[in-house]
Amino acid sequence: MSPPQNAAAGPDPRAPAPAMPPEAPLAMPVQDLAAWDGAGARRPALASRSPWGARAFVFGGALALSVYGAWQMVETVSVSGSPTALQLALVALFVLTFSWIALAFTSALLGFATLVRRPPARPAPAALATRTAVLMPVYNEATARVFAGVEAMREAVEATGLGAHFDWFILSDSTQADAWIAEERAFLDLRGRLGPEARVYYRHRPKNHHRKAGNIGDFVTRWGGAYDHMLVLDADSLMSGGTMVALAAAMEADPDAGIVQSLPLIINRNTLFARLQQFAARVYGPVIAAGLSAWSGRDGNYWGHNAIIRTRAFAAACGLPDLPGRPPFGGHILSHDFVEAALIRRAGWAVYMLPRLPGSYEESPPSLIDVAVRDRRWAQGNLQHARVIGAAGLHPATRQHFATGIMGYVASPLWLLQLVVGILLVLQTVTTRPDYFGGAGFSPVFPRFDPVRALQLFGLTMAVLLAPKLLGLILALLDGPVRRACGGAGRLTLSCLVEILLSALVAPVAMVIQSGSVAGILLGRDTGWNPQRRDDGSIPLRAIVARHRWHTALGLVAGVAAFAISTSLFLWMSPTILGLVLAIPISWASGQLAFGLALKRRGLLATPEEAAAPEIAVRAAALTARNAARGLDEGDALAALNGDPALAEAHARMLPERPARPRGAVDPDHTLAAAKICEAETVAEARAWLxxxxxxxxxxxxxxxxxxxxLG
Structure with missing residues (x-):
């Protein structure tokens, strides 16, 4: 006779281990953006100095360069006397856009100077005293790849001998039934092979409230109290075991650190467009990141993934409020990472980057259209920061991060407006009769430009624009292992030229797309949140034509109009016209594996991570292939549960308790599901009806x- 089941008997040792550990709640109060009591901010435990010299160089240099550019522009348009309203508008637009690239130029110069000096390598940490939760948020992702990445990273951390300090969480916000059940199948498979002592956990949220920020917030408020730090990933993130341990050690060594951000490199990309991004991130990215890190110091930014965060500091400072009004400018904060960095810095914690720390990786979208889809969401999130940049108590460097993000998207319509004003000015010059009596003397007055100054100013703009790429190329050429891995000095230089040429063709299309996104946001259109496509599958030509037909039409109209107005105007606009006219073939080519692989075979756009793939990437790829062979992403959710009662039982155990529904409240989806499943006689009918x-x-x-x- 079995003993009676009661509370005193304790848990049944034969029962499966729970999918999540016991809860350890942390309070995460919603922050007030309108008021801040500075007396409540934490006082640093370690003495540190702000990088005022670096900031003076970057911002002072950008200001001086902008003033010089503005003066040259005024002289260019004032050759015939007082500038017209259109000419003044051109000057204003030029100053705004030129100051934007001037700031990137001076920051890159600082980054170059920083990277030329090579500090000695730090020894790997031998011990840790804290616990870190590694968080993998997922949203309708490819399960085989996500769980392969988690398994590979766990193995790499275990190999350091410090794996006992890390717990692993897959935090699902998936809204598709097939994706949800595929995640549970993969989790049960992984748990079954590793055992519950592996400390791998899985949780699915019933509602993806506030999206990724809400997903992380749910973890913090329910389980965060058990962990000193949390290392936040994206679904395409990979990090070596040594890198993850180094981030945890950095947090332990710095009691003032709130967020420590790594610099992720792009890997595993093969389409033409993705390889352009991968090469640019590897060769130019370190210069830009090092400059940003140098002038930001401990007042830095957070990019939402591949970073470690002090859990209690995050809970106390980073509860995000909903902004007043409706989306796109109201509602929940879309680009939450910048705001979380701002709030944790406001509370007295340091936020900084380790740009030299290797072993941090991510992937990128495979085509121009995929980037545009992601960019639309990022545009809305960054423009929404206009509602946050004036929040009380923020550090000036934090406000600059917000301003940089906003300007990154406003710049495109400003460039477009500058182009339009330039066309109007040329049209005015061609069609306006000379005014023989409006000047100070009796000489004729033409609304014209100084061609020599205009050419010099164009050269200066191109030099400032391309300088960060040149600096990145120089650093890569000086680094022997990087130079050889990129195919040698000749191929590396040729790869940079290929990247510049193809990026120049893409730039006009990207400018018009971003301008359309900004216009849509200003008109009140919300972008929503769609899963990002991460594979290398090409987009059907019909979809490409539908997406870019208006860009092609715009290029044709602009070309005909420019040629009709002036041959010189047509030649001046030819790069933009060419990019727009060829928008459809450029976009089609961007997503083609064949073109990317052809360049790869010729050693062009190569990166060191291709020449010698990181161990973590090799292992993740092997595990992904194994998971795919097991069919983890295949099958219908209803059929899988119907055909595997054990899976259905495990799924039921992982469900949270349903909250009591208020009397009279009706959930139409649940009501219809109940009616249809009770009416169905086979699982095939249920699949067809639901x-x-x-x-x-x-x-x-x-x-x-x-x-x-x-069901049968």
Missing amino acids: SAKERMALLHDRALLDRLVR
Whole structure:
């Protein structure tokens, strides 16, 4: 006779281990952006100095360069006397856009000077005294790859001998039934092979409230109290074991650190456009990141992933409020990472980057259209920061980070407006009759430009624009291992020329796309949040034509109009016209594996991570192939649960308790799901009848699950 089951008997040792550890709640109060009591900010434990010299160089240099450019522009348009309203508008637009690239130029110069000096390598940490939760948020992702990445990173950390200090969490916000059940199958498979002592956990949120920020916030408020730090990843993130341990050691060594950000490099990319991004990030990215890190100092920024965060500091300072009004400028904060960095810095914690720390990786979208989809969301998030930049108590460097992000998207419509004003001025010059009596004397007055100064100013603009790339190339050429891994000095230089040429063709299309995104946001259109496409599959030509036909039409109209106005105007605009006219073939080519691989075979756009793939990437790729062969991403969720009662039972155990529904409240998706599953006689009928939302409602209800399992 079995003993009676009661509380005193304790847990059944035969019961499966829970999917999550016991809760350890942390309070995460919502922050007030309108008021801040500086007396409540934390006082640093370590003495540190702000990088005022670096900031004076970057911002002072950019200001001086902008003033010089503005003066030259005024002289260019004032050759015929007092400038017209259109000419003044051109000057204003030029100053705004030129100051933007001037700041990038001086920051890159600082980064170059920083990277030329090579500090000695730091020894690997031998011990840790704290616990870190590694968080992998997922949202309708490819399960085989996500779980392969987690498994590979866990193995790498275990190999350091310090794996006991890390717990692993897959935090799902997936809204598709098939993705949800695929995640659970992968988790149960991984847990079954590693055992519960592996400290790998999985949680699915019933509602993806506030998206990724809400996903991380849910973890912090329910389990964050058990961990000193959390290392936040993206679904495409990979980090070596040594890098993850080094980040944890950096937090231990610096009691004032709130966020420590690594510099992720792009890997595993093969389409033409993705290889352009991969090469640029590897060769030019370190210069830009080092400059940003040097002038930001401990008042830096956070990019939302591949960074370690002090959990209690984050909980106390980073509860995000909803902004007043409706999206796109109101509602929950979309680009939460910048704001979290701002708030944790406001509370007295340091935020900084380790740009020299190797072993941090990510992937990038495979085509121009995929980048545009992601960029639309980023544009909305950054423009929304206009509502946050004036928040009380923020550090001036933090406000500059917000301003940089906003300007990164406003710059495109400003460039476009500058182009339009330039066309209007040329048209005015061609069509306006000379005024023989409006000048100070009796000589004729033409609304014209100084061609010599205009050419010099164009040369200066191009030099400032391309200088960060040149500085990155110089550093790569000086670094023997990098130079050889990129194919030698000749191929490396040729790769830079190829990247510049192809980027110049893409730039006009990207400018118009970004301008359209900004216009849509200003008109009140919300972008939503769609899963990012991460594979190398090409986009159908019909979709490409539909996306870019108006860009092609704009290029044709601009070309015909420019040629009709002036041959010189047509030649001046030819790079922009060419990019727009060729928008469809350029976009099609951007997503083609064949073109990217052809360059790869010729040793062009090569990176050191291609010449010698990081061990973590090799292992993750092997595990991804194994998971795919096991069919983790295949199969219908309802059929999988119906055909595997053990999976259905495990799924039911992982469900949170359903909150009591208020009397009279009706959930139409749940009601319809219940009616359809009770009417269905086979799982095939259930699959045919249930909508996507009804499937999710069914998967949240244990009683309906039981009915599903019993179907024929």
